[in-house]
Amino acid sequence: MVGKGRKKLISKGGVRVDGRKPGDLRPIKIKVGLLERADGSAYVELGKNKILAAVYGPREVYPRHLSLHSRALIRCRYHMAPFSVEERKSPAPSRREVELSTVIRDALEPVIFTEFYPRTVIDIFIEVLQADGGTRGTGIIAASLALADAGIPMRDLVAACAAGKVDGQLVLDLNDVEDKEGEADLPVAYAPQMEAVTLLQMDGTLTKDEFERALKLAVDGCKQIHALLKEALRGRYLAVGDVVEAGVKKGKGGES
Numbered sequence: 001m002v003g004k005g006r007k008k009l010i011s012k013g014g015v016r017v018d019g020r021k022p023g024d025l026r027p028i029k030i031k032v033g034l035l036e037r038a039d040g041s042a043y044v045e046l047g048k049n050k051i052l053a054a055v056y057g058p059r060e061v062y063p064r065h066l067s068l069h070s071r072a073l074i075r076c077r078y079h080m081a082p083f084s085v086e087e088r089k090s091p092a093p094s095r096r097e098v099e100l101s102t103v104i105r106d107a108l109e110p111v112i113f114t115e116f117y118p119r120t121v122i123d124i125f126i127e128v129l130q131a132d133g134g135t136r137g138t139g140i141i142a143a144s145l146a147l148a149d150a151g152i153p154m155r156d157l158v159a160a161c162a163a164g165k166v167d168g169q170l171v172l173d174l175n176d177v178e179d180k181e182g183e184a185d186l187p188v189a190y191a192p193q194m195e196a197v198t199l200l201q202m203d204g205t206l207t208k209d210e211f212e213r214a215l216k217l218a219v220d221g222c223k224q225i226h227a228l229l230k231e232a233l234r235g236r237y238l239a240v241g242d243v244v245e246a247g248v249k250k251g252k253g254g255e256s
């Protein structure tokens with residue numbers, strides 16, 4: 001809550017602590033397919049968040065009794081590295097990490113054609129290397145790209161970001177201090193082609209009108225991020241295409 005005497009998080013000129021305007025996203029950096037040993041991987045930086053996702057599968061389920069006869073089982077582990085936050089975090093999974101693992105899996109499952117791979121498992125690992133507010137959304141973005149990189153058929157890419165209320169104003173994509181000291185935080189995951197909200201949580205208090213406006217702001221943020229995700233994947237496949245083409249040319253040269 002905004003306490004008396006607390007440093008303001010938005011200046012009179014409407015500038016936030018990190019220099020953004022209320023409707024701005026943090027700068028985003030994306031790298032797809034960086035881990036050799038995973039079937040798919042992605043690394044995403046959103047502001048100071050640094051998150052790596054790796055995907056394995058579809059592969060055989062162990063223990064076998066967990067397998068589902070009509071679709072793939074999706075498992076997800078969201079984990080924060082001990083050095084990801086200001087004070088060393090225990091490496092053991094906290095209640096928060098267990099809950100986030102579940103909500104992230106539920107946010108991604110609707111876009112995966114799980115029915116194509118009965119009796120298999122798709123494992124998603126999300127490692128938060130550095131946290132600065134909105135790690136569940138950044139984790140969803142990275143996992144979505146890693147799933148696509150693994151070649152898993154998907155209905156859409158899930159984008160995610162939060163909106164919230166800080167110093168009485170609605171803002172997009174809250175950083176750590178805004179998340180902790182602001183009045184409300186509304187993380188959203190959204191699949192634009194399906195027009196589906198796959199994650200919606202809220203911490204704090206908003207009026208009904210503020211909630212509706214914050215949801216729209218978050219969905220618009222997700223649409224912006226979705227365009228960047230598509231671009232990153234396109235870049236990845238064009239790069240793979242270049243390597244294949246170079247290999248083909250080399251092969252031809254060898255024959256002549």
Ligand code: ADP
Nearest residue numbers: 085086087089131132133134135136137176179
């Ligand atoms: P999200 O990261 O999705 O916003 P939370 O709202 O639970 O999830 O956390 C907000 C922020 O609080 C995190 O991004 C991180 O910067 C910080 N945080 C989370 N867990 C811890 C922790 N154990 N110690 C210190 N900071 C934490």
